[in-house]
Amino acid sequence: MTPAKRLLLVGGSATHLSKARASGADILWVRLPEETGPVDTGDGVEVVHADYADAETLRRLAQEAHEVRPFDAVVSLTEPGLDPAARVNDQLGLAGTGFEVAHRFTDKYLMRRRLAEAAAPGIRLVACALVEDERSLRDFGAAHGYPFIVKPTCGTASFGVLKVDGPELTAAAWAEIGRLRTSDHPLVHAYDLGEFIMEEYIDGPLCSAEAFSFDGHHVVATVTEAITEESNHVHVGHAIPARVSPAVEADVVRVTGAVLDALGYRDGATHTEFKLTPEGPVLIETQARVGGALLNQLISTVYGLDLQELAFSWPLGVAPAVAERPKPRGGAASWLIVTEPGKVREVRGLDEILAKPDTVGVDLWVGPGDVVRSFDGQWDGLGHVASKGDDTTDAIERCRRSLAELRILTD
Known part of the structure; x- marks a missing residue:
């Protein structure tokens, strides 16, 4: 019997753990010391609490665990864990993204400098x-x-x-x-x-390309339409597939590949944001992970492709590469949940929304007794409601109706 692969999971959520478990690997999950809430880990999962943002702490932990039983892959799907996971890839000589490339995604100035140095045709420099x-x-x-x-x-x-x-x-x-x-x-x-x-400043509608790279072959699963709150630049709504012309979509796909090539990225998920201008897509920023806002659920619903599962199964060598872009089946949208600042007194309408056949998911982060901050940024949102529809417009309308039915009452 072939022994199970071994994975080091750096940070992330219980959802990330469940996606990692789907790979069949045994998992060492490193969580921050303050992340002490109960999680149903199941068999084959060991949890350790350590400050993985401290390079030396994670280096020692990874080395000691690797000497006992070698890791086959190191993965993180959370922004604070991307650079630490990359350092461990370098340290252990694993095939995943190394720190030099990973840091081009986590440092926006370094990203801009690298793109300027690469001078790749088709990438408009900012x-x-x-x-x-x-x-x-x-x-x-x-x-x-x-x-x-x-x-x-x-x-x-x-x-x-x-x-x-x-x-x-x-x-x-x-x-x-x-x-x-x-x-x-x-x-x-x-x-x-x-x-x-x-x-x-780049003016124009915002969109993003949700992609996965297989040994340098970049497959854009979808182009996402983003709706931005102008007062604080927060992306409050996301919808797929984006309602853009085939020519614009092709431009976004092309420039996405050029950006990832210029940054040296070869394997894993990416979320790359653009402004659409008359001269073509202009890069705003890119992250070496799956986008938030329930985007993974939206993509899985419309395209049948789970990018989070791929983020674990591909580096472990237990999933084949995807050769071509998937075709959409309908549309899906998510919207940020917000309410007035104060202490949550009551949540109304959640069960009814969850029971709807067009609901893709709800990730509500607050409940009675929790404190709601003023809505100054994405982090001050309270979660997302996601719905599916016959097409993108239908999905947005269904999502907005469900959002209106969710009432979070504060004092």
Whole structure:
């Protein structure tokens, strides 16, 4: 009998664990010390609590465990775990993405520099610079025009994204950067907010390419239509397939492959965001993981492809490569759940939404007694409602109706 493969899972959720278990591998799951909630791990899973963001801590843990029984793959599907998992790949000589490539995805300034160095045809370069002080903000605006965007070089979920509309607002932007650097937001601790990047503003609709790479062959499962809340740049809605022309979709697919090639990415899931302009898709950013907002469930529903399961089964060598883009069957959409700040008193309508045949999923993160923060960023959302429909428009309408039926009452 062939022994089971062994996987090191760095961070992530119980859902990630269930997807990893589907590969049939034995799993060592490294969770942060504060992640002590009960999880039904099942057989073949060992859980250890350690600060995996500390390179030396994870290095020692991985080396000791590998010497007892070697790992076949190291995977993380959570943003704070991507660089740590890549370091372990380098350390143990495994075939997964190494740190040099992984860090091009987690550091937005490094990503822009690499794309400029590669000078790949078809990739529109965006002017950028690091924020040094208030004067650097004024200088960037003078050189590249207003508005422009400021955001952390390392971060996610649109946290800390600022739009500077004119020179009279640079002082306020510099003050906000200072505030963000010392933020006590409960989800900030996993990210380094010391460095901020300025980027020229790109106007146009937002979309993303959800792809999986098989030894350098990049397969875009879908192009996602994103709906953005203009007040805080949060992506509140996601719908697939995006309602764009075949020519625009082909351009997004082509540029996605060019970006991933330029960054040196060969294996695994990616979520790559673009603004659609008359001159073609312009890269905003890319992450070496499956996108959030229940996108994996949407893709599985419409295309029959589970990117999270592939993220584990492909590096373990237990799944074949996907040769061509899958064809859609209908549409699906998800929407961010928000409510008024305060303490949650009651949740209404959840059971009814879950019972609907067109519901793809609901991930509600709060319940009675929990505190709701003001809606300043993606992290302040309360989860998502996702629905399927005959096509994308139908799915969005069904999703919005279900969202309206969910009532989260706060005091």
